[in-house]
Amino acid sequence: MQLILWAAIVVISVALDQISKYIVVLKLKPVGTADFINGILGFSYVENTGAAFGMMKGFRWVFIVLSTVAIIAIGIYLVKCRKKVPPLLGISLAMIVGGGIGNQIDRIANGFVVDFLEFQFMDFAVFNIADCFVTVGAFLVLIDILFVNRNLFSDGRDSGEGKDKKSAGNPADKAS
Template identity: 45%
Template sequence: MAIIALLLSAAAVVVDQIIKLLVTANLKPSSGFTVINGIFNIFYIKNKGAAFGILQNQRWFFITVTLAISILLIISLFKYQNHTVFSYIAVILIVGGGLGNLIDRIVYGYVIDYLSFSFFPPIFNFADCCVTVGTVFLIIHILFFSNLDSNAERVIRRK
């Protein structure tokens, strides 16, 4: 299952990079178009920071942190024994999204963002969505499933 998860992470990276290629090929920075009037726009920006534009121009910090987290999560695919569907999906999405943005940081020095919703001010991208949803799945796994096996073992030992 770990190899399949890595392949799915790679697929997320490919999807992310294809979308970004389409955005950069068809739009100039700081330009865009309306998809749903008053709600959703595609608007190309160069993001040199993190979410909400924080930590601007900290490229090497983000590269280092992304690599470290990705390596730890990939190792967990092979070493961690209590995976659930939530933990597999979490790793697939976090690694795929993280590496998608990592490629941007290494190649361009910034992340290509393009999704703009009127009800959510920051502009973001597919990779950001992957990391966010993956983090939610990881939290669900940690809160509700990571101790199931150890709790079951304790109950069995008491009997």
């Protein structure tokens, strides 16, 4: 059941990203910019040859290879470990995969990624829906690891595993 949910998240995120980019190319590319919420959020058509938020322009093939490896690795992890993957972590990784695929489609098909969302109230890079999925997914992975499933990567050495349960918490046993 988890695999179906994760696959749905990937499909929905790719669809939202690609549909939004299609509309942007059709409607926004000819005009360049448009206000959405004046002074807060606007649309600006940008052909980004770099990574997320316009970083490292000109490394297209590096991004294609690294993104492909990351997408495949996360996909294999989700499939092979599906019974052990905590719910929030699975959802987060599916968001990252969906966003990665959305931008990967652009990089391979066009040689650039279409970015169009722009915060007007601060100096910030223009970005797209796929970037949002990757960023929110990465943030949720951190939340999951730091707060929800703090022992996710623990090997059990400091958790009391392997000790006699009666003596594990008895201060008198530690004194002897």
